[in-house]
Amino acid sequence: MGVPPKALDIAVTAAKEAGRLLLFHHRKPLRIKIKDNNPRNLVTNADTEADAAIRAVILGSFPCHTILSEESSHEGREYTWHVDPLDGTTNYSRGGDYFCTSIALAKGRDIILGVIANHLSGETFTAVKGEGAFCNGKKIRPLEIAGLGEAMVCVDSGYSIGRRMHTFELAKAIAGAKAVRMKGSGALSLCEIATGRVDAYLHMGSKAWDYAAGAIIIREAGGIVTDLHGREWLLDTSESVLAAGSKQVHRQFLSAIAKLVGQE
Known part of the structure; x- marks a missing residue:
């Protein structure tokens, strides 16, 4: 599987650092721009600051890894991090509560770990391939329903x-x-x-x-x-x-x- 040592811990740390910035800016005046000439696709200063914080944490430990982010990219090799520093930007820009940070690591095309942090609820969802999925350290499962x-x-x-x-x-x-x-x-x-x-x-x-x-x-x-x-x-x-x-x-x-x- 090839998960680098401490990669999950680094991903959680990066998500929490992004969360610190996102919570600081939440429900405060934001600098909002549009992306791709689409007025429905927004980016805020909170997005870009959170993105920079995640990049600093990850590249500080894995300088040769690639980072592909909604807000930026960084060339590397073998291992690629897929990052959305603020998923739910439109909600966030209106002071809404439904937003998060999403970080995944892939080796080649194989996703080997994922972290999603709901900063307002304090829930951090994690998974490493072959080891199950967890919320704040407690194993999670979907609900079995009839249809x-x-x-x-x-x-x-x-x-x-x-x-x-x-x-x-x-x-x-x-x-x-x-x-x-x-x-x-x-x-x-x-x-x-x-x-x-x-x-x-x-x-x-x-x-x-x-x-x-x-x-x-x-x-x-x-x-x-x-x-x-x-x-x-x-x-x-x-x-x-x-x-x-x-x-x-x-x-x-x-x-x-x-x-x-x-x-x-």
């Missing part, structure tokens, strides 16, 4: 109008779910699947830094992460993310979407 009709499902629509419209169309497939929520932090939603608070998640479009940590946390907890067609979610998957806590819910979710788009 999609009993499921609480989270959906995120992203920043593209086209993808939003597609997401809303696909959401018809889960109209019969017990509850549907749109929370605005995919990384936290994946952690909620791993703990049994949520049962499934759908998002059209994905970046490795958004979902790498959540993917290993869910899988180590016993859940499933694929794309919309049921193929294993990988670091280079860009089309979609579909996650579920149980095979039954995942299978029914895929089937409902396939029927909706006329694939069955």
